[in-house]
Amino acid sequence: xxxxxxxxxxxxxxxxxxxxxxxxxxxxxxxxxxxxxxxxxxxxxxxxxxxxxxxxxxxxxxxxxxxxxxxxxxxxxxxxxxxxxxxxxxxxxxxxxxxxxxxxxxxxxxxxxxxxxxxxxxxxxxxxxxxxxxxxxxxxxxxxxxxxxxxxxxxxxxxxxxxxxxxxxxxxxxxxxxxxxxxxxxxxxxxxxxxxxxxxxxxxxxxxxx
Numbered sequence: 001x002x003x004x005x006x007x008x009x010x011x012x013x014x015x016x017x018x019x020x021x022x023x024x025x026x027x028x029x030x031x032x033x034x035x036x037x038x039x040x041x042x043x044x045x046x047x048x049x050x051x052x053x054x055x056x057x058x059x060x061x062x063x064x065x066x067x068x069x070x071x072x073x074x075x076x077x078x079x080x081x082x083x084x085x086x087x088x089x090x091x092x093x094x095x096x097x098x099x100x101x102x103x104x105x106x107x108x109x110x111x112x113x114x115x116x117x118x119x120x121x122x123x124x125x126x127x128x129x130x131x132x133x134x135x136x137x138x139x140x141x142x143x144x145x146x147x148x149x150x151x152x153x154x155x156x157x158x159x160x161x162x163x164x165x166x167x168x169x170x171x172x173x174x175x176x177x178x179x180x181x182x183x184x185x186x187x188x189x190x191x192x193x194x195x196x197x198x199x200x201x202x203x204x205x206x207x208x209x210x
Contacts, residue, residue, distance in 0.1 A: 024062045026052045031073040036118040040070055041131050067133045074136070077121045078143045085147065089154045096158035097205065100151065100177075104201045108194040111185070116192040123182040148174040165209035177204060 030051045034043040045066065049056055063069040088103035111118065122143050129137055151174035158164035184200035 023052065023054055023058075027054060027059070027062060027069070028073050028076050031069060032077055032121065033118070035070070035073055036077075036121045036124060039124050039128055041128055045069075067135065070132075070136070071139070074121065074125065074139060074143075078146075081120075081122075082146065082150075085150050089150050095163060096154050096161065097163045097208075099154055101201060101205070104197060107185075108197050111188060111197075112194060116189045119189050120182060120185050123185060126182070144178060148178055150174075151177050163210075168209045173208070180204065 027048065030048045031043070034048055045056065045059060049059060054062075059069075063072060084106065085103060088106060089099045091099055091102070094102060122140055125132060125136060126140050126144075129140065148171070152170040155164055155168065155170040155173055159166055159168060159170070164170075180200055184196045187196035188194060
């Protein structure tokens with residue numbers, strides 16, 4: 001997933017190219033922490049800038065606006081999550097359905113590691129979409145569709161090895177997986193427990209047409 005943004009033209013320039021690259025990456029990393037915990041609209045720039053040590057006047061050298069910054073953070077997260085998905089769903093050492101289970105297990109470890117404070121950035125922004133700049137809507141839809149395609153491909157492989165009925169609607173099941181998954185992640189954060197994720201996986205796998 002690649003997001004095109006207009007190059008910023010204002011703001012205090014950095015002293016060195018390497019420092020500029022590092023500061024931009026750190027801003028995105030800090031932004032990711034804040035956006036996954038408290039969302040886009042509630043995330044002020046001051047805390048993000050203070051953590052990285054970038055003066056507010058220099059922010060606009062790296063990003064033309066908060067909207068452009070949000071897209072950069074979203075793009076970084078989408079790329080990271082796509083790699084995480086692929087590492088699980090393309091691992092042929094396991095059966096196709098077990099790969100989906102492995103993804104859930106990996107996600108459980110991640111959310112517990114951050115003490116249930118961080119959710120799915122794409123899901124979080126999806127809940128805020130009515131108050132976000134309209135430019136986010138098509139990007140979020142495209143990201144969800146790319147995730148669905150990955151699950152659908154894995155389910156198709158499950159059909160080929162007899163784990164899933166040949167008549168199963170892989171695309172529809174994949175869409176259902178992500179709709180339910182985002183709710184399970186939200187409930188997991190609420191309860192501060194991985195129980196909702198375990199329960200969701202249990203019911204999802206039980207409902208698959210065999």
